[in-house]
Amino acid sequence: xxxxxxxxxxxxxxxxxxxxxxxxxxxxxxxxxxxxxxxxxxxxxxxxxxxxxxxxxxxxxxxxxxxxxxxxxxxxxxxxxxxxxxxxxxxxxxxxxxxxxxxxxxxxxxxxxxxxxxxxxxxxxxxxxxxxxxxxxxxxxxxxxxxxxxxxxxxxxxxxxxxxxxxxxxxxxxxxxxxxxxxxxxxxxxxxxxxxxxxxxxxxxxxxxxxxxxxxxxxxxxxxxxxxxxxxxxxxxxxxxxxxxxxxxxxxxxxxxxxxxxxxxxxxxxxxxxxxxxxxxxxxxxxxxxxxxxxxxxxxxxxxxxxxxxxxxxxxxxxxxxxxxxxxxxxxxxxxxxxxxxxxxxxxxxxxxxxxxxxxxxxxxxxxxxxxxxxxxxxxxxxxxxxxxxxxxxxxxxxxxxxxxxxxxxxxxxxxxxxxxxxxxxxxxxxxxxxxxxxxxxxxxxxxxxxxxxxxxxxxxxxxxxxxxxxxxxxxxxxxxxxxxxxxxxxxxxxxxxxxxxxxxxxxxxxxxxxxxxxxxxxxxxxxx
Amino acid sequence: xxxxxxxxxxxxxxxxxxxxxxxxxxxxxxxxxxxxxxxxxxxxxxxxxxxxxxxxxxxxxxxxxxxxxxxxxxxxxxxxxxxxxxxxxxxxxxxxxxxxxxxxxxxxxxxxxxxxxxxxxxxxxxxxxxxxxxxxxxxxxxxxxxxxxxxxxxxxxxxxxxxxxxxxxxxxxxxxxxxxxxxxxxxxxxxxxxxxxxxxxxxxxxxxxxxxxxxxxxxxxxxxxxxxxxxxxxxxxxxxxxxxxxxxxxxxxxxxxxxxxxxxxxxxxxxxxxxxxxxxxxxxxxxxxxxxxxxxxxxxxxxxxxxxxxxxxxxxxxxxxxxxxxxxxxxxxxxxxxxxxxxxxxxxxxxxxxxxxxxxxxxxxxxxxxxxxxxxxxxxxxxxxxxxxxxxxxxxxxxxxxxxxxxxxxxxxxxxxxxxxxxxxxxxxxxxxxxxxxxxxxxxxxxxxxxxxxxxxxxxxxxxxxxxx
Numbered sequence: 001x002x003x004x005x006x007x008x009x010x011x012x013x014x015x016x017x018x019x020x021x022x023x024x025x026x027x028x029x030x031x032x033x034x035x036x037x038x039x040x041x042x043x044x045x046x047x048x049x050x051x052x053x054x055x056x057x058x059x060x061x062x063x064x065x066x067x068x069x070x071x072x073x074x075x076x077x078x079x080x081x082x083x084x085x086x087x088x089x090x091x092x093x094x095x096x097x098x099x100x101x102x103x104x105x106x107x108x109x110x111x112x113x114x115x116x117x118x119x120x121x122x123x124x125x126x127x128x129x130x131x132x133x134x135x136x137x138x139x140x141x142x143x144x145x146x147x148x149x150x151x152x153x154x155x156x157x158x159x160x161x162x163x164x165x166x167x168x169x170x171x172x173x174x175x176x177x178x179x180x181x182x183x184x185x186x187x188x189x190x191x192x193x194x195x196x197x198x199x200x201x202x203x204x205x206x207x208x209x210x211x212x213x214x215x216x217x218x219x220x221x222x223x224x225x226x227x228x229x230x231x232x233x234x235x236x237x238x239x240x241x242x243x244x245x246x247x248x249x250x251x252x253x254x255x256x257x258x259x260x261x262x263x264x265x266x267x268x269x270x271x272x273x274x275x276x277x278x279x280x281x282x283x284x285x286x287x288x289x290x291x292x293x294x295x296x297x298x299x300x301x302x303x304x305x306x307x308x309x310x311x312x313x314x315x316x317x318x319x320x321x322x323x324x325x326x327x328x329x330x331x332x333x334x335x336x337x338x339x340x341x342x343x344x345x346x347x348x349x350x351x352x353x354x355x356x357x358x359x360x361x362x363x364x365x366x367x368x369x370x371x372x373x374x375x376x377x378x379x380x381x382x383x384x385x386x387x388x389x390x391x392x393x394x395x396x397x398x399x400x401x402x403x404x405x406x407x408x409x410x411x412x413x414x415x416x417x418x419x420x421x422x423x424x425x426x427x428x429x430x431x432x433x434x435x436x437x438x439x440x441x442x443x444x445x446x447x448x449x450x451x452x453x454x455x456x457x458x459x460x461x462x463x464x465x466x467x468x469x470x471x472x473x474x475x476x477x478x479x480x481x482x483x484x485x486x487x488x489x490x491x492x493x494x495x496x497x498x499x500x501x502x503x504x505x506x507x508x509x510x511x512x513x514x515x516x517x518x519x520x521x522x523x524x525x526x527x528x529x
Numbered sequence: 530x531x532x533x534x535x536x537x538x539x540x541x542x543x544x545x546x547x548x549x550x551x552x553x554x555x556x557x558x559x560x561x562x563x564x565x566x567x568x569x570x571x572x573x574x575x576x577x578x579x580x581x582x583x584x585x586x587x588x589x590x591x592x593x594x595x596x597x598x599x600x601x602x603x604x605x606x607x608x609x610x611x612x613x614x615x616x617x618x619x620x621x622x623x624x625x626x627x628x629x630x631x632x633x634x635x636x637x638x639x640x641x642x643x644x645x646x647x648x649x650x651x652x653x654x655x656x657x658x659x660x661x662x663x664x665x666x667x668x669x670x671x672x673x674x675x676x677x678x679x680x681x682x683x684x685x686x687x688x689x690x691x692x693x694x695x696x697x698x699x700x701x702x703x704x705x706x707x708x709x710x711x712x713x714x715x716x717x718x719x720x721x722x723x724x725x726x727x728x729x730x731x732x733x734x735x736x737x738x739x740x741x742x743x744x745x746x747x748x749x750x751x752x753x754x755x756x757x758x759x760x761x762x763x764x765x766x767x768x769x770x771x772x773x774x775x776x777x778x779x780x781x782x783x784x785x786x787x788x789x790x791x792x793x794x795x796x797x798x799x800x801x802x803x804x805x806x807x808x809x810x811x812x813x814x815x816x817x818x819x820x821x822x823x824x825x826x827x828x829x830x831x832x833x834x835x836x837x838x839x840x841x842x843x844x845x846x847x848x849x850x851x852x853x854x855x856x857x858x859x860x861x862x863x864x865x866x867x868x869x870x871x872x873x874x875x876x877x878x879x880x881x882x883x884x885x886x887x888x889x890x891x892x893x894x895x896x897x898x899x900x901x902x903x904x905x906x907x908x909x910x911x912x913x914x915x916x917x918x919x920x921x922x923x924x925x926x927x928x929x930x931x932x933x934x935x936x937x938x939x940x941x942x943x944x945x946x947x948x949x950x951x952x953x954x955x956x957x958x959x960x961x962x963x964x965x966x967x968x969x970x971x972x973x974x975x976x977x978x979x980x981x982x983x984x985x986x987x988x989x990x991x992x993x994x995x996x997x998x
Contacts (some may be wrong), residue, residue, distance in 0.1 A: 062903035138897040166935035180913035503739040515736035
C-alpha cells in the first residue's frame with residue numbers, strides 16, 4: 001500500500017481544495033495549500049526512494065481468468081520511481097508556476113483536476129501488470145477526453161478530441177492483442193519475456209498512442225489548455241505509454257530486427273523535428289517535441305540502450321517542462337532553460353550523455369537522421385526560450401522568487417534522478433557528438449540573435465517557416481489518407497447495407513436456407529459428401 | 530407453498546389481473562415493478578427446499594410443484610437466475626412510461642417472464658419448448674405500436690421462434706430414443722442437429738438473425754431489448770441444462786468446434802455490421818448478435834471458465850441492453866429520430882441520453898473499465914491459449930464495435946455547427962428521463978469497476994450443473 005501513498009495524498013488534496021473552494025476560501029490561500037501538498041508529494045516520493053521496493057496487489061478483482069491472476073499490481077522500484085519522481089516534479093513546478101496565473105478564471109477547478117490527474121499519474125508510474133496498464137490507460141484517455149472536450153470551442157477541435165481518443169483506444173486494443181498473442185505463445189504475459197513478434201505489436205501499440213507509429217497528429221493546433229493543466233495532462237499521458245515500453249525492453253532487450261518500425265520512427269522524428277523548429281512558439285510545437293523525443297525513446301530501445309531510453313524520457317518530461325512553463329521571462333531567467341538544455345546536449349557526465357549513445361545504431365541513415373533531429377530540437381528549444389514574452393517583473397514580488405524556483409526544481413530533479421539512481425549512466429558519452437552539438441548550438445543561437453536584428457531576413461524567415469510548417473503539417477496530418485479511408489468506409493457501408501437489405505427483404509428466408517447450406521459446408525470437417 | 534407457485538404461478542395470475550387495469554399505467558407500473566423487486570429480493574434471501582423461520586412461524590418452500598404428472602422444479606441454485614430475471618424486469622418495467630412502450634408491455638411482460646421461468650423448471654424438458662412458444666406469442670402485442678399493423682420484423686420473429694419448437698421436440702425425442710437404438714451414435718448426431726437448429730432459431734443465431742435488426746428498428750426498441758434479453762438468458766440457461774444432461778453433447782468435438790465457429794462468425798458479423806449502421810435502434814439488434822456470439826464461444830470452450838463466463842455475462846449484457854434501448858427509446862420520443870446523421874451534437878442538447886448511449890455501447894463492445902470487459906477478456910484469453918486465428922477474428926469484431934463507439938462519440942459530441950454557438954449544454958430531457966438514465970448508467974459503471982459484485986451473485990448458479998466440467 002505504501003507504493004500508493006502519493007496517490008492517496010494527491011486525492012486527499014484534490015478533495016480538500018474542492019471543499020475549501022466551495023466555502024469560498026481566498027484563491028491565494030488555496031494556491032498555497034495546493035503548493036504545500038504538491039511539495040509534500042515531491043518530498044514523499046523522494047524519501048520513498050530509500051525504502052523501496054514496495055508492491056501492492058489486488059488479486060480478486062475478477063479472479064476467473066488466467067490473464068487476471070496477477071490482478072492489479074503496483075510496484076515502486078528503481079524504474080517506476082524515476083517516472084513517479086519526474087511526474088511529481090513536473091506537477092510541483094506547474095503549481096509553482098501557477099503563481100503567475102492565480103487570478104485567471106476557474107483556477108481552483110483546474111487545480112483540483114490537476115491533482116486528480118497527478119494522482120492517476122502515480123498509478124501509471126507504478127502499474128506493474130497488464131491488467132493495471134490497460135485499465136489505467138483507459139482512465140487517462142477518458143480523463144483527457146473529458147477535460148479537453150470541456151474546453152474546446154469549435155466543431156473541428158471537438159472532432160480532433162474524439163479522433164485523439166479513438167487513436168489511443170486503438171493503442172490499447174493493440175496492447176490487449178499483444179497480451180493475447182503472448183498468451184498464445186507462452187501461456188502467459190510477462191514483461192520479462194517478450195519475444196520479437198509480441199514486442200513488435202507492443203511497440204506499435206505504444207507508438208500509436210504517442211503519435212509516432214505511424215506519425216499522427218490528431219490535434220492540428222495545441223489544445224486550449226496550454227500551460228498548467230495542459231502540461232500535466234500531456235505529460236501524464238506520455239508517461240503512461242513510455243513507462244510500458246521502457247519496462248518490457250529493460251528486461252528483455254530488443255533484438256535488432258525492428259527495421260520496419262525504425263523506418264517509421266525515423267520518419268516521425270525527421271518530420272517532427274522540422275515541425276518543432278518552424279512552430280510559432282513552444283506551445284504550438286509541444287506535440288512535435290513529444291513525438292520526436294518519444295521517437296528517441298523507441299530508437300534507443302531498438303538500438304539496445306534501455307538506459308538511454310530512460311534518459312530521453314527525462315529530457316521529454318523535465319527539460320520539456322522547463323520550456324513549456326517558461327511563460328514569464330526576464331533577461332537573467334534565460335539561464336534556466338539554458339542549463340536545462342545542457343542536460344540534453346549530452347556533455348560528459350551529464351544526464352543525457354548516455355542518451356546520445358542510444359541514437360547511434362547500425363544503420364548510418366537512421367543515426368544521421370536522429371542526430372540531426374537532436375540538433376534541430378535543441379536549436380528550436382533555444383529559439384523559443386529566447387523569444388520575448390510576458391515580463392516576470394509585472395507580477396508581484398513574491399512571484400519573482402516562487403516562479404523561477406519551480407523551474408529550478410525541474411532541473412534539480414533531473415540531476416537528483418541522475419546522481420542517486422544506480423543505472424550506470426554517469427559516463428563520458430560520445431564526445432564526437434556532444435561537443436559539436438554544443439558548439440553548433442552556440443553558433444546558431446548567436447546567428448539567430450543577429451538575424452533577429454535584420455528585419456528583412458527575419459521577416460523572410462518567419463514567412464518561410466510558417467509556409468513550411470503549414471504545408472508539412474497538412475501533408476503529415478494525413479487528411480488525404482483519412483479521405484481515402486472515408487471513401488473505403490462508405491463503399492463497405494453500401495455493400496453491407498445492401499446485404500442487410502437482401503437478408504431482411506422478402507426473399508430473406510430463401511437466403512437463410514442458402515446460408516445454412518453454406519455454413520454446414522464450413523463447419524463440417526469433410527464438407528457435404 | 531412451493532417455489533414454482535410463488536415465482537411462476539402468482540406472477541402469471543397477477544399479470545392476468547393487471548391486464549384488465551392496463552390503461553391505468555402509473556398504478557400498474559408501481560405495482561408490477563414493485564412486485565418484481567419483491568420477488569427478486571425474496572429469491573435472493575430465501576433458500577429453496579429449506580425450513581426457515583419468519584418470526585413465530587416456520588416456513589418451508591418446496592422446490593417442486595406437480596400438476597397433471599408434469600413437475601416444475603425450481604432448485605435452490607436456480608433462484609439467482611430467477612432473482613436476476615425479476616430484478617432486471619423490475620427496472621425495465623419501472624422505466625416503461627418514459628420509454629414509449631404500449632399498454633401491453635407490463636402485463637404481458639410479467640407473463641412472459643413467468644413462462645420463461647416455467648420453461649427452465651418444467652420436467653420433462655420437452656415442455657420447455659411449448660412454454661417458450663407461449664412466451665413468444667404473449668410478447669407479440671407488446672411489439673406492435675398502438676393502432677398499427679403487425680410489421681414484417683415481428684412476423685419473422687414469430688415465424689423463426691415458432692420454427693424452433695418442432696426441432697426441440699424432435700431433439701428431445703431423438704435423445705430419448707438414442708440409447709436404445711442399434712445405431713445410437715447416428716441417432717445422437719441427428720438429435721444434436723435438431724437441437725442445434727432449435728437453439729439457432731431461438732437465439733437467432735447466424736443466419737437466422739435477420740429479424741433482429743428489423744424488429745429493433747420497427748418502433749419499440751425498449752420492449753424489443755427486454756424480450757431478447759429475457760428470452761436469450763432463459764434459452765442459454767436451458768442450453769446449459771442440455772449440456773449438463775447429455776454427456777454426448779459435451780464430448781462431441783465437431784459440435785463444440787461448430788459452436789465456436791458460429792460464435793466467432795456472430796461476433797464478427799455483429800461487430801462489423803454495427804460499425805456501418807446509420808440508425809441507433811438497429812445497433813441494439815447488432816449488439817444482441819455480438820453478445821450471443823460471445824456466449825456461444827463461451828459454450829464452445831466447455832471448460833469451467835467457459836461456463837462461468839457464460840453465467841457472469843448475463844448481468845452486464847442485460848443492463849447494457851437495457852440502458853442502450855432506454856436511451857434510444859427516449860431519443861425517439863424526444864426527437865422523433867434515431868438516425869445518426871440527424872442527431873449530431875446531441876450531447877449539448879441531451880447529455881443524459883448521450884452519455885447513457887455511449888456507456889451502454891462501450892459496455893457491450895468491451896471497453897476496459899466497463900462491465901463486460903473482464904468477461905470478454907476472459908473469453909479471448911481462453912480462446913487465445915488454443916487458437917490465434919479465432920482470437921484475431923474475434924478481435925476484428927471487437928474492433929468493429931469499438932469503431933462504432935468512436936463513430937458515436939463523433940456524432941454525439943461534435944456539434945453540427947462549425948462555430949461554438951451550439952456547444953453550450955441545454956438539458957432537454959425531463960427529470961424522470963434524466964433520473965432513470967443516470968441510475969442505469971451508474972449501474973453500468975459500478976459493474977465495470979467492481980465485477981466481483983456480479984460474480985458473488987451468480988457464483989452459485991453453476992452448482993446445479995455439476996456435470997458440465
